[in-house]
Amino acid sequence: MTNSSDQSYFKTAEYIDPGLPEYADNPLIAALSPINSVNDVVEMLNKRPKFDDKEINLKGHVRVHAISRLTRDFFVPQTTHLVLEQKFSQLIRKSYLGRNPKTATFKRKLNQMRSIIQNQDLTSYVHSESNSNASSMAISGISGAGKSTATNKILNNYDKVIYHPEYQLLQVPWIKIDCPYEGSLSEFCESFFIALDKRLNTRYRDKYTAGRPTIGKMIADVADLCLIHAIGLIVVDEFQHMNLAKSGGEKKMINFLVTLVNVVEVSIVLIGTPTALRLFSNEFRQARRASGEGSIVWDKMAFDESWDDFLLELFQYQWLESHTELDEAFTHILYELSQGIPDIAVKLFCLAQARAILLAKSPDEECLTTGLFNDVFEEEFSIVKPMLDALRTNDKKALEACKDIVIPKIESGLLNGFDHLKAMPLKIPKRIETGDSLQNDVVNNAISTLISMGVTEDIVRPLVQDCIASNPEVSLIDIIHQATSSFTTTSTANIKKGPKKISKSTSNKVKEMDWGQLSQSDLRKVYSSKSGTMYEALKENGHIYPIKQFLAG
Structure with missing residues (x-):
């Protein structure tokens, strides 16, 4: 039942007792991993990064690399994840109830279904009565809520390929397809062939896309491969990328997917934004004549104990010289900024640590603050602010308009964080170091005093x-006196150079065409006479303070 010549790449089936009579004596189900308990799922999904207190003593540019582990290895299971795992577990197993290679009717049924696929109009079976045990569901939610991450973690608990020597069968319990952006149904089929080729080390893409095949032929080939390789579940991710108009409309895509469920008995899961799935999933359910496993709306985390627990876990991983304890202020500010989206919260936490390492001038300053989180968010997450504002106000129309928003990818930015952050430092006063501690205090106190003035x-x-x-x-007094004196001298010189002062009431009435007649010190005169940029004109007329002279000194 497979064209692969070498099965040594794949795990050989080991059969266990599934524990239920309807699953018993079915090799395709018995070869799967055991059904997980809630505790099993928590242990399976729970993930934490490597952390060693000694790493806090490393150089800052090295610690930034360690911080990036959080974006890869930090995952706290929530109730939604447990529900999703149970649904996937049922969907895979139910799809095999009518496909038992041990029974005498299996091969006959297989040939019958293949005949339907290859020779009949598949759309005629969409609304027909079906005894298929396979089912379907939709997962919708905003970008960054963790739909794809959780799905990948759950699916990877199952073997990708299982070889059954007795039946000469390569079983693929699940396969995940990422929809091509603005893709058509034919491009989706091609993505299916590519995914299966990577899984099985085959060349189905070359075989089934050569010679410009019709979309009907490609659909039949996808269905045929689902039967040949006993595919239990197809997960279609980023469904909002599908261009249904290019695919011949929603109906054609629905007919294709429902055929897989009703005729081929493959369970289907659609993952996407609420906009893409709202109407589609309704029609999909109607076509299936059943609600299937239902749908999951993947919402943001609630501001409750689960959010507190999430942050308590997150705050343990600080590669900073001054550890910051989680308090109510941090709990509120991080929820306000991230709106309970874990992906944003984790990435914000990482970038804030990198920024703290960069800007700190002493170990005590290397810490997290609410102001730091605010500033980093303003600079790094401006692209997602429309979505977060819509979440904050529960504006559903605005959320639908945010369907193409993508959460910023922080991982690569963290690795080059120092170069990036130097271009955009936070507004934190920097101390001048002269080599003399007493002189340091005098200088920095003078700076603070003048700024306050x-x-x-x-x-x-x-x-x-x-x-x-x-x-x-x-x-200190002399520094303040000299600095203020320089301003007085400069101001007096400018007044002596200029002609008689023009009163405010008079200057406001000067028409733009007459700005050239004003005094040289009037900015309107400078503007009307400039030949280059305004900055160059201001500099030429002595309005720009000669900072470089002092820096050179």
Whole structure:
């Protein structure tokens, strides 16, 4: 029943007692892993990154690599995950109830179904009465909620291929297809061939796509392969990417999938955003004449004990010199920013740690703060703000408009985090180090005082540095006096150079065509006379402070 010449690549079937009479004595079910208990599922899905306290002593650029483990190896099972595992377990096993290779009727039924697929109009069987045991369901939810991650973890608990020597059969318990973006039904079929080729080391794609086959022929070939390789479950991920118009409309896609369920007896799971699945899943259920295993709406995490438990686990993994304990403020700010979407919360937590390592000037400063989370979120997650705002206000129309939003990929960014973060530092005052602790305090106190007086930091810093360079023994009072004096001198010089001051009431009435007649110190005059950029004109007329001179000093 298989064209593969070498079966040594695959696991040989080991049969166990499934524990139920309807599953008993069926090799396709008996070869599957045992049915999991709730505790089994929790243990199976639970995942934590490697963490060693000694790594906190590593250099910052090395620790950023360690932080990225969270994006790969941190997973806390929720109730929804347990429900999903139970549904998948039933869907796979139910699809095999009518396909038992030990029975005398199996081969006859197999040939009958293949004859229907190859020679008949498959659409005529969509609404016919069917005794198929296979079923279907839809999983819908916003991007980043964890649909695909949880699905992959659950499916990988099952063997990908099982070889049955007695029946010369390669069983594929499940296969997952990622819909091609703006893909058609023919492109979907091609994706199926590619996925099966990777699983079985075959060349079905070359065989079944050569010579521009019709879509009907490709559909028949997909169905035929599902029978040949005893596929139990097909998971169609990112269904919102399907272009139903290019596929001949919703009806054609529905007919194809329902044929797999009714005729071939393969269970189907559709995963996508609510917009893509809302109407489609309704029609799919009607065509099946049953609700199947129902649908799962994958919502954000609720702001309750489960969110607290999630963060308690997450906060254990800090590669910072100053560990931060989870408190109510962090619990609220992280939920407000992420809206209970685990993917965003974890990535925000990672980036905040990387930013803290970059900016800290002492071990005490290397810690997490609510302000840090806010700033990192504003800079890194602006692309998902429309979706999060819609979640915050429960605006369903706005959520539907966000169907193409993709959660930012942080993993690669973390590895190059230092280069990225240097371009966008947080607004945290930086200390000047002169080599003398007493002098350090004088200089930094002067900077803080002048900033509090309303002078911007980019002007204050070179002024203070110039004062300390000219006189290392200068006092705090002298620095303040010299800095303020420089402003007074500059202002007085500008007033003496210019003509008689134009009153506010008069200047406001000057028409734009007359701006060229104003004094040289008037910005409107500068604007009307500029030949290049406004910055160049301001610099030429002495309105830009000569920072470089002080930096050079």
